[in-house]
Structures are given as structure tokens and as C-alpha cells.
Amino acid sequence: MSRTFGEIRQIAFVVEAPDAAMDYWAHGLGSGPFFVKRRIALSDYVYRGEAAESPRISIALANSGPLQVELIQQHDDRPSIYRELADLLEPAHCARIAGIAEAGATWAGSGHLLEVAA
Numbered sequence: 580m581s582r583t584f585g586e587i588r589q590i591a592f593v594v595e596a597p598d599a600a601m602d603y604w605a606h607g608l609g610s611g612p613f614f615v616k617r618r619i620a621l622s623d624y625v626y627r628g629e630a631a632e633s634p635r636i637s638i639a640l641a642n643s644g645p646l647q648v649e650l651i652q653q654h655d656d657r658p659s660i661y662r663e664l665a666d667l668l669e670p671a672h673c674a675r676i677a678g679i680a681e682a683g684a685t686w687a688g689s690g691h692l693l694e695v696a697a
Contacts, residue, residue, distance in 0.1 A: 591649040593664045600650045601639050610643035618654060626658055634659040 594600040597615075605611040617637040624633035634657040639650040653661040 587646065589647040589649060591651060593651050593653070593661050595652065595665075597637055597639050597650050597652045601641075604641060604643070604648055604650070608643065610648055611641045613639045613641040613650075615639045626660070632657055634661060636661060 592600065601611075601613045601615075605613065615637065616639075618635050619638070620633040620635055622633070624631055635654040636659075637652045637654065641648050651661055653659060653665065656662065
């Protein structure tokens with residue numbers, strides 16, 4: 580097993596139905612509780628190296644032992660890494676490994692949490 584990037588601490592999934600995904604992770608896998616932020620935007624959002632308007636997303640975070648699980652739903656069609664993943668792969672099959680940037684990879688998107696009214 581490779582330890583190039585260190586231990587896996589977080590895994591994120593782009594999902595179409597976060598409530599169903601939370602139910603599966605909580606009741607099927609014993610993770611949780613989930614902390615949820617719905618229909619939020621990111622400030623200082625950068626996508627593919629350019630400042631951009633943030634997509635509206637909902638996120639749900641929980642722990643499964645030392646592993647943090649993040650479920651992400653995008654509510655609009657703005658360009659984002661979440662939209663790219665959802666378009667490329669089946670829902671709930673997209674993941675990222677925390678710490679990959681320190682290994683020399685570049686981020687496709689970034690931003691800071693910003694509260695937005697629905």
C-alpha cells in the first residue's frame with residue numbers, strides 16, 4: 580500500500596440525494612452524526628485558476644472513526660469541480676484525498692464558506 584500522500588483523513592462524494600446518502604452512511608455504515616449546511620456559497624471562489632462565481636452547494640460532514648466523510652450536492656450548473664465530477668462519473672463515486680496539494684498537485688477549485696439565504 581502506498582503512503583505517498585500519508586493517511587487518508589477525508590473522503591468526499593458528490594451526490595444527487597444527500598439525505599439518502601446520509602441515511603446510508605449513518606444507518607448502513609454507522610457514521611455520524613452529520614453536520615449539514617444547505618444551499619451555501621463560497622467566498623473568494625477560484626475555479627481552474629480564475630476567480631469565479633461560487634456554485635450553490637449543500638455539504639454534510641460526519642466522522643467514521645478517524646475518517647471524515649463529506650457529502651456534496653451542487654444545486655446549479657455553474658462550472659465547478661463538483662459539476663465536473665458529477666458529469667464524468669456516476670453520482671457518489673467521486674472522492675478526493677485530503678493532503679494531495681502538499682504532494683505537488685494543484686487544486687481545480689477552492690473557496691471559503693459563506694452563508695447564503697435560500
